[in-house]
Amino acid sequence: MTRGSRFRxxxxxxxxxxxxxxxxxxYLIVVLFSFLTRDPEDIVSWTFTLENxxxxxxxxxxxxxxxxxxxxxxxxxxxxxxxxxFAYILTRIDENIRRFLLVLMIIPFWTxxxxxxxxxxxxxxxxxxxxxxxxxxxxxxxxxSILYTETAVFIGLVYTLLPFMILPLYASLLKxxxxxxxxxxxxxxxxxxxxxxxxxxxxxxxxxxxxxxVFLPALGLFYIPDLLGGARxxxxxxxxxxQFLTTSHWPLGSAASVVLTLLxxxxxxxxxxSTRRAHSGDMEAVR
Amino acid sequence: MEKAPIVRLRExxxxxxxxxxxDALSLDIFQGEFLTLLGPSGCGKTTVLRLxxxxxxxxxxxxxxxxxxxxxxxxxxxxxxxxxQSYALFPHMTIYDNIAFGLxxxxxxxxxxxEQVDEAVSIVKLxxxxxxxxxxxxxxxxxxxxxxxxxxxxPQVLLLDEPLSxxxxxxxxxxxxxxxxxxxxxxxxFVFVTHDQEEAxxxxxRIAVMNQGRIEQIGTPTRIYEEPENMxxxxxVGEINIFEGRIIEVYNGSATVDIxxxxxxxxxxxxxxxxxxVKVLLRPEDLAVTRDEDSxxxxxxxxxxxxxxxxxxxxxxxxxxxxxxxxxxxxxFFNEDQEDVVFRQGQRVHVDWPYGWEVxx
Numbered sequence: 001m002t003r004g005s006r007f008r009x010x011x012x013x014x015x016x017x018x019x020x021x022x023x024x025x026x027y028l029i030v031v032l033f034s035f036l037t038r039d040p041e042d043i044v045s046w047t048f049t050l051e052n053x054x055x056x057x058x059x060x061x062x063x064x065x066x067x068x069x070x071x072x073x074x075x076x077x078x079x080x081x082x083x084x085x086f087a088y089i090l091t092r093i094d095e096n097i098r099r100f101l102l103v104l105m106i107i108p109f110w111t112x113x114x115x116x117x118x119x120x121x122x123x124x125x126x127x128x129x130x131x132x133x134x135x136x137x138x139x140x141x142x143x144x145s146i147l148y149t150e151t152a153v154f155i156g157l158v159y160t161l162l163p164f165m166i167l168p169l170y171a172s173l174l175k176x177x178x179x180x181x182x183x184x185x186x187x188x189x190x191x192x193x194x195x196x197x198x199x200x201x202x203x204x205x206x207x208x209x210x211x212x213x214v215f216l217p218a219l220g221l222f223y224i225p226d227l228l229g230g231a232r233x234x235x236x237x238x239x240x241x242x243q244f245l246t247t248s249h250w251p252l253g254s255a256a257s258v259v260l261t262l263l264x265x266x267x268x269x270x271x272x273x274s275t276r277r278a279h280s281g282d283m284e285a286v287r
Numbered sequence: 288m289e290k291a292p293i294v295r296l297r298e299x300x301x302x303x304x305x306x307x308x309x310d311a312l313s314l315d316i317f318q319g320e321f322l323t324l325l326g327p328s329g330c331g332k333t334t335v336l337r338l339x340x341x342x343x344x345x346x347x348x349x350x351x352x353x354x355x356x357x358x359x360x361x362x363x364x365x366x367x368x369x370x371x372q373s374y375a376l377f378p379h380m381t382i383y384d385n386i387a388f389g390l391x392x393x394x395x396x397x398x399x400x401x402e403q404v405d406e407a408v409s410i411v412k413l414x415x416x417x418x419x420x421x422x423x424x425x426x427x428x429x430x431x432x433x434x435x436x437x438x439x440x441x442p443q444v445l446l447l448d449e450p451l452s453x454x455x456x457x458x459x460x461x462x463x464x465x466x467x468x469x470x471x472x473x474x475x476x477f478v479f480v481t482h483d484q485e486e487a488x489x490x491x492x493r494i495a496v497m498n499q500g501r502i503e504q505i506g507t508p509t510r511i512y513e514e515p516e517n518m519x520x521x522x523x524v525g526e527i528n529i530f531e532g533r534i535i536e537v538y539n540g541s542a543t544v545d546i547x548x549x550x551x552x553x554x555x556x557x558x559x560x561x562x563x564x565v566k567v568l569l570r571p572e573d574l575a576v577t578r579d580e581d582s583x584x585x586x587x588x589x590x591x592x593x594x595x596x597x598x599x600x601x602x603x604x605x606x607x608x609x610x611x612x613x614x615x616x617x618x619x620f621f622n623e624d625q626e627d628v629v630f631r632q633g634q635r636v637h638v639d640w641p642y643g644w645e646v647x648x
Contacts, residue, residue: 182342183375185362187389187440197388201379 027261034254043250052255061239061256068236071150072218075157076211079165082158083210087169088199091176102170105163113160117227120156121147124228148230156224161217165210172206173199205275212271216264236260293318293443293476294339299348301334301500308334310500311348316444321470321477325487326497327523332480335497336446339478340369353443363392367444368437372452374429376421382432383417389440407439410469427458431465438473447479451486463490484524488512496520512570514646521568521646528574528615530567532647534559544647547611549587554643568646571618576605579635588639591615596630605630607638 034052039045055061090098108116123129124147131143146152176199184194222237229235236256243253292315301309309331316322324332337343339350341362350357357365368389377385386407390400408414411431421429430450437445447466451459467490470477481487487494488508495505496519504511504520515521521529532544532551542555544567551567559565577584584590594614595606605617617638619630630636 177375179371179373179375180377182362183369183371183377183436184388185342186340186367186369187436188363188392189388190363190392193392198377 030254030257032254033251034258036251038249038251040248049251052251053259055252056255056259064234064236064239067234068219071154071157071235072215074154075161075218076165076215078154078158079162079214080207080211083162083165083169084207087166087173090166090170091173105166108163114223116160117156117224120152120159120228124152124155147228150229152228153225153235156228157218157221160221160224161214164213164217168209168213169203169206172203172209176202208271208275212267216267219264220260291318292316293353294478295351296335296338297348297351299335299338299350300346301331301338301343302346307500309338309345312500312502313348314495314502314505316476316478319474319476320492321467321479321490323479323481323487323491323494324497325481325484325494325524328482330497331500332482332497333448334500336369336448336478336480339365339444340367340446341365366442367446368440368442369446369448370433370437370450372449374421374433374450374453376429376432376436378421381418381420382413382424385421385432386417386435386439388436393440403439404435407435410438410472411435411465426454427462430454430462434466434469438469438475441473442475444476444478447477449481450479452481452483459486466490488524494524496523498523515568515648518566518648521648526571526616528569528571528617530569530613532565532567534561534563534565537561542647547589547609549589551587551639551645552642553645553647555647557647559647566648568648569640569644571604571616572602572620573644574615574617574638574640576607576617576619576630576636576638578630579637584637584639586639588637590635590637593630593632593634593636596632603630605636607636609638 033044035048036044037047037049126143134140180198181194184198220237222241225235225238240253240256243249294316296314298311298313299309300311326332338345386404387400411434413431451462491508494508494511496503498519504516511524521527530546532546534542535545536543542553542559543550544553589609591607591609593605594608597604602618602620607615
């Protein structure tokens with residue numbers, strides 16, 4: 001074995017081992033637990049059952065699913081609407097300003113997302129910064145109750161996930177050949193035509209990537225609904241967390257995890273198929 | 288020219304930050320002509336094209352098309368189309384959709400579009416490739432798509448931005464002939480930008496040689512090649528030998544120039560006066576080389592030794608070291624009557640030229 005290939009095996013092998021030990025094995029345990037019975041004394045009792053999956057498809061859980069999907073879709077839609085123009089302008093401005101704005105976008109990552117969510121609480125609470133400001137300007141006469149509502153959860157998710165939409169869109173828009181837009185203008189296209197016929201179709205891979213990176217976490221993030229939505233807002237992530245930590249029903253939590261994972265896998269498969277389709281004309285692009 | 292100008296540039300200036308790309312340039316482009324803007328990179332030729340297309344806004348002057356000023360008219364409302372250097376084909380569309388794009392923007396009916404696309408496809412000889420995507424075509428085929436996409440709109444002026452530069456030598460020569468054929472067939476005015484003088488000379492009706500945002504000379508390829516008006520044009524277009532000389536005598540319409548102590552009779556087109564220092568320019572093929580062993584020089588000539596013989600098939604190129612020290616480049620056509628005349632390295636020769644074939648600057 002040459003030194004080169006030994007290095008290659010090590011470089012590829014060690015992360016693989018890491019993933020196998022800390023991702024695949026725990027996940028297999030979760031799958032196993034989802035077919036076992038709850039035991040108040042121990043974590044689980046070793047009796048095979050399908051009851052957990054039957055319980056999962058109860059009206060309560062389906063409602064949780066629907067809530068989560070609606071919220072995740074809404075978050076995706078709003079982040080897309082906010083991120084697209086931003087990313088577009090980002091690719092078109094002076095390089096120094098662009099770098100500055102990108103750094104501004106990265107800075108929040110230096111702080112834990114959990115702490116930033118606590119910061120949102122300070123902002124939103126009845127006597128928080130937002131209400132104090134709005135009251136002092138006279139725009140409102142009574143404090144808005146944002147905290148512990150769906151709105152707060154929504155704002156929190158959009159805030160946290162926005163960079164994950166911006167970055168793929170930015171990359172995709174940066175790759176867009178401006179000469180194609182000039183060519184379209186030259187052939188008689190108005191700005192609107194250029195956007196819908198050239199820019200949008202060619203940045204579709206970025207849109208799909210960004211949407212996936214926002215939608216999937218939006219389904220699973222539990223601490224944002226927990227902190228900002230209080231007890232009223234029940235989403236899939238919270239439901240799973242509660243089964244493990246509050247009600248100690250590990251098999252049910254495991255079953256819900258498995259269902260969520262299957263949902264995500266389906267979305268990822270769709271993502272790969274649609275990106276490949278969007279890419280099919282884009283591979284060599286125009287040199 | 289008897290035809291009316293279709294596009295007029297009047298004192299057009301364009302600056303990028305502090306760099307003047309186009310400097311008070313005036314140019315008339317006539318209906319149906321093949322005009323080439325020729326110059327080194329950075330001379331402003333592409334900027335002129337982009338100003339006509341409407342991608343850049345001018346800082347001073349105006350561009351008039353069909354008698355109406357174009358200032359402020361966006362590219363999509365100008366009756367010109369561009370063939371881009373990199374083709375800029377839409378990668379997500381089929382060849383058909385690429386070519387049909389301009390017609391769709393005009394919101395023509397489906398059958399009309401299909402009819403006109405078919406016609407354009409047949410003009411550029413791309414039949415059968417309509418359903419492919421651009422990346423499935425070769426460079427030459429992509430070039431044809433770019434042509435078809437532009438000409439299908441029947442613009443008054445077609446702007447071509449170094450469209451052949453990405454092709455290999457063979458294909459480029461083939462496309463030069465194709466471009467001429469399409470130009471003749473459509474009768475559209477072509478404005479062609481290139482840095483390749485051979486391309487310019489072989490295709491154009493007129494060439495505008497550009498340098499530093501200005502036009503150095505504009506005229507037919509023959510005039511540009513045979514009668515360059517200044518040193519830039521002389522050096523940029525083709526090979527040329529430059530002799531330093533001094534006018535020693537002036538006659539009516541001609542003059543005698545002293546080059547390395549020999550008196551040469553030249554045409555005096557520019558009214559030089561006695562004592563003036565001039566440059567005498569001669570194309571390699573305009574010089575005549577005679578071996579000293581064949582005949583002793585009778586008229587004034589420059590003596591030298593053959594340094595290098597480069598056989599080219601139709602011609603033979605000679606590099607001659609003159610006794611005065613400079614090295615010149617001479618192209619000789621084979622003389623059928625003197626097949627035994629063979630040039631060899633080291634032979635002593637004398638060089639002269641027929642009266643009037645020189646350019647004096």
